[in-house]
Amino acid sequence: MTAAGRVAVVTGGAAGIGRAIAERLAKDGFKVAILDVAEDAARQAADSIGGDVRGYRADVSDRRQVDAALAAARRDLGPLAAVVANAAIAPQRPFLEMTPDDWNRVLEINLTGTFHVVQSALPDLVEAGWGRVVLISSSSAQRGAPRMAHYAASKGGQIALTKALAVEFAKSGITVNTVAPSSIDTPSVEKKRAAGTIPSAEDMARFIPVGRTGRGEDIAAAVSYLTSDNASYVTGQTVSVNGGSFIG
Numbered sequence: 001m002t003a004a005g006r007v008a009v010v011t012g013g014a015a016g017i018g019r020a021i022a023e024r025l026a027k028d029g030f031k032v033a034i035l036d037v038a039e040d041a042a043r044q045a046a047d048s049i050g051g052d053v054r055g056y057r058a059d060v061s062d063r064r065q066v067d068a069a070l071a072a073a074r075r076d077l078g079p080l081a082a083v084v085a086n087a088a089i090a091p092q093r094p095f096l097e098m099t100p101d102d103w104n105r106v107l108e109i110n111l112t113g114t115f116h117v118v119q120s121a122l123p124d125l126v127e128a129g130w131g132r133v134v135l136i137s138s139s140s141a142q143r144g145a146p147r148m149a150h151y152a153a154s155k156g157g158q159i160a161l162t163k164a165l166a167v168e169f170a171k172s173g174i175t176v177n178t179v180a181p182s183s184i185d186t187p188s189v190e191k192k193r194a195a196g197t198i199p200s201a202e203d204m205a206r207f208i209p210v211g212r213t214g215r216g217e218d219i220a221a222a223v224s225y226l227t228s229d230n231a232s233y234v235t236g237q238t239v240s241v242n243g244g245s246f247i248g
């Protein structure tokens with residue numbers, strides 16, 4: 001455990017990939033603050049993971065809520081050392097039917113929400129001269145996604161933000177990287193499957209070189225590395241965790 005006693009913030013940690021990340025970072029020795037718009041689920045996730053893991057309510061698109069939740073996390077757990085911006089929504093809508101409100105909502109949560117959380121937390125990392133920032137993007141930013149232009153654009157924005165922050169904070173002991181998942185089984189993906197808007201896990205697996213869909217733990221393992229002391233020479237990168245899909 002290299003993280004002993006450091007504090008990590010995981011947004012959207014009440015469910016799915018974020019929950020798996022929170023659990024893994026807790027195992028690595030971080031104290032973990034789960035920020036999620038689903039307050040009860042955030043607290044339940046924290047309780048079931050156990051140890052120094054707390055749940056806080058915040059809609060990441062609302063700066064005041066983010067600042068308040070991070071202030072509470074600092075008070076309860078200590079200064080922040082790692083930030084994982086994972087909270088996102090992924091609605092589907094044909095581009096020609098997409099309204100400006102549809103577009104703005106996705107950008108507000110997925111990209112501006114990332115800005116709020118990272119900017120609100122970063123002073124602690126700068127002060128300590130050590131920090132880890134990991135943004136959870138998507139393969140949709142790398143290869144496109146039909147009916148998800150707003151989502152793909154928001155996720156591409158995260159990759160550009162990663163590169164900009166990596167060079168701006170490189171001399172401060174802070175690394176900034178992106179993990180780009182693809183085809184990870186989570187409760188929200190299961191809902192889309194039940195609604196028939198995406199293929200079954202078996203059908204998806206036929207197009208994934210390793211022959212299976214992904215799990216939250218696959219993403220959490222990459223985040224574990226990127227938030228560790230071992231990854232101090234890795235910054236500004238996009239780590240694709242996708243079972244070998246879309247190579248190149």
Ligand SMILES: NC(=O)c1ccc[n+]([C@@H]2O[C@H](COP(=O)([O-])OP(=O)(O)OC[C@H]3O[C@@H](n4cnc5c(N)ncnc54)[C@H](O)[C@@H]3O)[C@@H](O)[C@H]2O)c1
Pocket residue numbers: 011012013014015016017018035036037038058059060061085086087088089090109113136137138139140180181182183184185186187188189
């Ligand atoms: N599941 C996949 O196949 C996949 C693929 C590529 C990228 N991703 C990315 O991984 C991340 C997690 O995906 P997931 O499938 O676990 O999602 P999910 O929908 O299962 O969970 C998202 C979590 O974020 C929370 N959340 C949503 N809006 C929020 C807001 N405004 N403020 C705070 N919390 C909010 C939700 O309550 C939920 O707990 C997302 O960034 C997603 O874009 C997922």
